[in-house]
Amino acid sequence: MSLQFSNLGVRFGTEKNPFWAVRGADLTIADNEFVSVVGTSGCGKSTLLSVGAGLQDKTEGVALIDGVPIDGPGRDRGVVFQSYTLLPWLTAAENIEFALREVGVARRERKDRAAEMLAAVGLTGFADRYPAELSGGMRQRVAIARVLSYRPTTLLMDEPFGALDALTRQLMQELLVTIWEQTPMTVLFITHDIHEAVFLSDRVVVMTNKPGRVKADIPIALPRPRTHEMVRSNEFVALQEEVLGHIRDETLLVEHLV
Amino acid sequence: MSNTLTHTRPAGVESPGRAKPRRRKPAFLRLDGTISRAQALVLSLAGFGLILLVWTLVSASGILNDALLPNPVNVVGRIGEQVASGEIWGDIGISFLRIIAAFLLAAVVAIPLGILMARIRFFEALLVPLSEFIRYMPVVAFVPLSIVWFGAEESQKLFIIWMGTFFALVLMVVDDVRRVPRELVEIGRTFGMSDSRVLARIVWRGALPGIWDSLRLAMGWCWTWLLVSEVVAASSGLGYRINLAKRYLDTELIIGYIIVLGLLGLIIDQLLRLSGNRLFKYLGKGRS
Numbered sequence: 001m002s003l004q005f006s007n008l009g010v011r012f013g014t015e016k017n018p019f020w021a022v023r024g025a026d027l028t029i030a031d032n033e034f035v036s037v038v039g040t041s042g043c044g045k046s047t048l049l050s051v052g053a054g055l056q057d058k059t060e061g062v063a064l065i066d067g068v069p070i071d072g073p074g075r076d077r078g079v080v081f082q083s084y085t086l087l088p089w090l091t092a093a094e095n096i097e098f099a100l101r102e103v104g105v106a107r108r109e110r111k112d113r114a115a116e117m118l119a120a121v122g123l124t125g126f127a128d129r130y131p132a133e134l135s136g137g138m139r140q141r142v143a144i145a146r147v148l149s150y151r152p153t154t155l156l157m158d159e160p161f162g163a164l165d166a167l168t169r170q171l172m173q174e175l176l177v178t179i180w181e182q183t184p185m186t187v188l189f190i191t192h193d194i195h196e197a198v199f200l201s202d203r204v205v206v207m208t209n210k211p212g213r214v215k216a217d218i219p220i221a222l223p224r225p226r227t228h229e230m231v232r233s234n235e236f237v238a239l240q241e242e243v244l245g246h247i248r249d250e251t252l253l254v255e256h257l258v
Numbered sequence: 259m260s261n262t263l264t265h266t267r268p269a270g271v272e273s274p275g276r277a278k279p280r281r282r283k284p285a286f287l288r289l290d291g292t293i294s295r296a297q298a299l300v301l302s303l304a305g306f307g308l309i310l311l312v313w314t315l316v317s318a319s320g321i322l323n324d325a326l327l328p329n330p331v332n333v334v335g336r337i338g339e340q341v342a343s344g345e346i347w348g349d350i351g352i353s354f355l356r357i358i359a360a361f362l363l364a365a366v367v368a369i370p371l372g373i374l375m376a377r378i379r380f381f382e383a384l385l386v387p388l389s390e391f392i393r394y395m396p397v398v399a400f401v402p403l404s405i406v407w408f409g410a411e412e413s414q415k416l417f418i419i420w421m422g423t424f425f426a427l428v429l430m431v432v433d434d435v436r437r438v439p440r441e442l443v444e445i446g447r448t449f450g451m452s453d454s455r456v457l458a459r460i461v462w463r464g465a466l467p468g469i470w471d472s473l474r475l476a477m478g479w480c481w482t483w484l485l486v487s488e489v490v491a492a493s494s495g496l497g498y499r500i501n502l503a504k505r506y507l508d509t510e511l512i513i514g515y516i517i518v519l520g521l522l523g524l525i526i527d528q529l530l531r532l533s534g535n536r537l538f539k540y541l542g543k544g545r546s
Binding site for chain 1: 439441442444445446447448449450451455459460463464466538540541542
């Protein structure tokens with residue numbers, strides 16, 4: 001599915017004291033394309049994702065999924081957040097079964113599919129653990145297994161690895177990129193980690209601050225499948241520098257350092 | 259070399275950072291320290307023992323008339339009589355029924371209303387300011403009115419206990435429900451769940467541990483308002499018996515019943531706490 005925003009604006013605050021989180025943002029993600037949006041904190045990148053998910057109403061502009069205006073959330077678009085993603089009173093397997101039930105999968109099929117998805121993220125032995133008994137990385141793996149279990153065609157991820165330690169984060173990126181390369185979907189991935197964005201994406205989009213709009217759109221022509229060794233290549237480092245350059249200007253402005 | 263630099267110090271000056279080895283405070287006195295189970299038990303018993311000791315000494319000293327402050331042994335004896343005659347069971351029974359009825363009535367209304375007030379702006383705007391306002395009306399002031407309206411009937415007690423619990427409880431439920439992370443609600447919506455389904459299957463369930471704790475507190479208030487309503491107008495129950503004992507200057511029974519009330523409250527609270535720990539085990543160590 002393709003995801004398209006044009007001249008998108010989202011206003012918070014009051015009529016008298018408006019605050020535009022996003023304004024004049026243009027972004028198109030082609031079918032089965034993996035696009036990351038990076039930017040300083042508060043640049044409206046999460047708001048963009050919320051509009052795509054149908055969780056946030058836009059104030060102006062156009063937001064389309066496969067050419068159809070987005071009107072509320074839907075099962076075609078799966079979402080993964082940074083935290084509070086699992087229902088704490090349900091085990092890992094039950095969390096997946098809960099989602100499957102709500103999207104209308106038959107009872108008999110739910111158990112099998114939950115087990116299958118947990119295996120896909122390497123958590124077979126943890127099916128009966130509650131979220132509090134899982135590490136942060138495991139929780140996000142369950143959340144990813146859950147969202148993939150009902151086979152959405154678009155995946156919207158809002159800093160899904162932002163709360164994880166560096167090593168776990170790296171392993172999760174490799175897991176995600178492997179899954180995506182096996183079964184491509186349209187992905188909008190929000191992050192402030194430039195390395196992560198370059199490693200995962202087909203394109204990296206840099207957003208400006210206040211109001212959030214797209215400042216740069218950098219194609220990532222690295223070959224696939226992506227491997228951990230690639231990150232040391234000159235190409236990778238150059239791309240990372242390029243993205244960093246755009247964000248750096250922005251950060252200096254935001255932090256009043258120039 | 260005669261001119262060597264020797265590191266001698268003037269007498270009495272300690273090297274910096276190596277203060278005299280000082281005995282550390284025991285762990286249970288340190289800020290955010292620790293305590294063993296046995297130590298905790300001994301100390302909590304000591305707290306009770308201290309009160310009992312002061313009471314015994316004061317009543318033995320004769321400063322206060324025996325009718326004003328009976329000694330502990332006589333109080334226990336008086337309660338023993340009440341148990342032997344069976345009267346105490348009737349008193350506890352009727353009071354307990356009143357509490358349970360009023361508590362359930364408050365909870366059954368406060369929980370669904372609190373969920374709506376916490377998450378749907380319409381109900382928030384309509385009911386939160388109103389509840390805040392009524393909560394600050396002293397419930398005691400409603401007692402005369404309740405007697406005018408209901409007489410000394412059971413409904414009068416229910417009304418007072420309900421008034422004393424409901425408005426504070428509903429606002430606490432609102433807080434509990436607001437603490438359910440927005441992300442969980444949004445995840446539910448991405449599964450295609452309707453608003454009412456999200457409220458019933460995610461918000462309510464997610465707020466339950468917090469609501470449970472609020473109910474525990476509300477149960478405590480119930481005892482207070484039960485006693486107020488029974489002392490004022492009743493012909494049965496623990497409060498009625500206490501009021502009756504006042505007429506005969508039966509302070510042994512009054513103090514005895516106050517202690518019984520404390521024990522009953524403690525037992526119910528601990529039962530709720532333990533069942534809560536069991537029900538919400540999935541939250542892990544984060545829950546006390």
